[in-house]
Amino acid sequence: MGALLESIQSPADVKRLNYAQLAELAEEIRIFLIQSLSKTGGHLGPNLGVVELTLAMHYVFNSPQDRFLFDVSHQVYTHKILTGRRERFHTIRQPGGLNGFMLRTECEHDCYGAGHAGTALSAALGMAVARDMGGGSEHVVAVAGDAAFTNGISFEALNNIGEQTRRLIVVLNDNEWSIDRNVGAIARYFHRVVTNEHYQQLHNTAKKVVQKIGGKTAVNVMRRAEEAAKGMLWPSMLFEEFGLDYYGPIDGHNLPQLVETFKFLKAADRPVLLHVITQKGRGFQPALDGQKKFHGLGPYDPETGDTRPAGQQTYSEAFANTLVELANQDSRVVAITAAMPNGTGLDLFRPHHPKRYFDVGIAEEHAVIFAAGMATRGFRPVCAIYSTFLQRAFDPIVHDVALQKLPVLFCMDRAGLSGDDGPTHHGLFDIAYLRGIPEMVLMAPKDEDELADMMKTGLSLPGPSAVRYPRGAVAGVPRKPSAQILPVGKAEVISDGADVAVLGLGGMLPLAAELAARLEAEGHSAAVINPRFIKPLDRELLASYASRVAAFVTFEDGVKMGGFGSAVLEALEEMGSSVPVVRIGWPDQFIEHGKVDALRQKYGLTVEDAHAQVLPLLATRKHRTLVAS
DSSP states (O other): OOHHHHTOSSHHHHHTOOHHHHHHHHHHHHHHHHHHHHHHOBOHHHHHTTHHHHHHHHHHSOTTTSEEEESSOTTOHHHHIIIIIGGGGGGTTSTTSOOSSOOTTTOTTOOSOOSSTTOHHHHHHHHHHHHHHHTOOOOEEEEEEGGGGGSHHHHHHHHHHHHHOSOOEEEEEEOSBSSSBOOSHHHHHHHHHHHOHHHHHHHHHHHHHHHHHOHHHHHHHHHHHHHHHHHHHOSSOHHHHTTOEEEEEEETTOHHHHHHHHHHHTTOSSOEEEEEEOOTTTTOHHHHHOTTTTTSBSOBOTTTOOBOOOOSOBHHHHHHHHHHHHHHHOTTEEEEESSOHHHHSHHHHTTTOGGGEEEOOSOHHHHHHHHHHHHHTTOEEEEEOOHHHHGGGHHHIIIIIITTTOOOEEEETTBBOOGGGOTTTOBOSHHHHHTTSTTOEEEOOSSHHHHHHHHHHHHHSSSOEEEEOOSSBOOOOOOOSSOOOOOTTOOEEEEOOSSEEEEEOGGGHHHHHHHHHHHHHTTOOEEEEEOOEEESOOHHHHHHHHTTOSEEEEEEEEESTTSHHHHHHHHHHHHTOOOOEEEEEEOSSOOOSSOHHHHHHHHTOSHHHHHHHHHHHHHHHHHHHHHHO
16 A cells, blocks of 8 residues: 555545645555455446546545535545545445445445435535525535436436525536446537537647646636637537536546636536546556446456456346347347446347347436337337336336336346345345336246246236346256246246245245255145246135145245235235235345345344244144144
């Protein structure tokens, strides 16, 4: 670790450095990030790109009195290092360690937590208005990547900023990437701004003045350059139409220019937007060469950037390969993603059917309504969106898809616990938020072969359907030559039994089988059931077992409240059955980041916990049988 970095315990230490020392500190931070994250994994590329920007903010402003918000906040590692968390940085994304995003409960310098895009501007405006109403003087600075401006929430905030506060600083961190390369008109517009030849000439003139004399005069020159260039780019500058004074674009790695500009913007009496150009992955060639890979990854070689060899096929890959097959068979099938082609696996689909692939940017609500529109014209849209991100589109799912009974298939990657990414990314709520929607068919496969069958089933239905599947490797079973349409609402009995029926939903089926084996070894007869369908439930099967078993046990990788086990309880109650149900799932709280197995152990999603709860129910039945005889 560099000597300068070792001396930084708080933002106050940053303010004592000169420009040359700041530049040296920036390089030490990059080396520290590359070395540290090679052991733990994490969001390397985004953080290498904002080192100077974060240093300049802490140099000019006074956190935590001044408020820093980072959209998504996966780029806050330098912020954490500068705010007293360097010695704990080796614990980032590890059990009990630092969170990979901003977290209000972790540090007073984290004023707002976020793991989804598009939230920074609205939250910052809320803080600024609260400050104004309370007579405060603190600054509010919101840093949002260019990808965040493909999100509708950002524009909803922009629509209000100019009218509701006179003091707010928005930093547009422009690197042309979110996880994948940014798409759409907004991304093209930003690119047009920074590559316009005449604009660059004027901008470079202003840059020289800033470097020579600094201060307000230089920034005014820069502003006049931008005013002169407006007509070359757009009849009226986008952000100024929203009521924000626009400055830039400037080099996001030029510390003196960043510092002088921030000093000037502190005195602004209107909301301002500073457009900075940064390089995602700066300082580490493998990250520059592999933007998608180094957005977020596991451990790697700090010299070469090499990661461990790819192992077994993932569910994302199995989904994409199946979708290619189904699209080959049906020209109506189209694929839609919301800025996640790599994460969902659709980058594997795109080369096969480029004209039937649509990336709409970070705009989940639009993705769903866009799919609904296509469905009205006879297409069969497949929306591939992480479970945690599909939450953002709940109203369009209800209002635009289900209410109109349109055949849209939602494929929800990362359903269940997402491990190291923590509560913003855990996909624990999709069962609860989807199963109450009329017309929805909701499925969970036990393996990749059944995933293919469920996708084909969903595409055959006249209305909406959804398939949830976990992050990580598939079960490793052989695939049938072609996917089959499943009978809707029918479960699969793996093995029969008379004392207890154990239902293991999706990837939790192995736990159900393990519990049944333990009970069988103890002399109990246990059935193992693969539910397949969360909605509609196989009520005929439930009624059959309710007439003979002492208890049901349900395993699910989702919240118990409103989840699959609750659906079983409701169905049994409606049948007039009093057979008890042991529900194994996540409790009514947000789950921290950590290793999946350890968190399951902590929160009781284990065979041992299920065994301890079901044994008394079996003992009660045995006692009643003995008394009756």
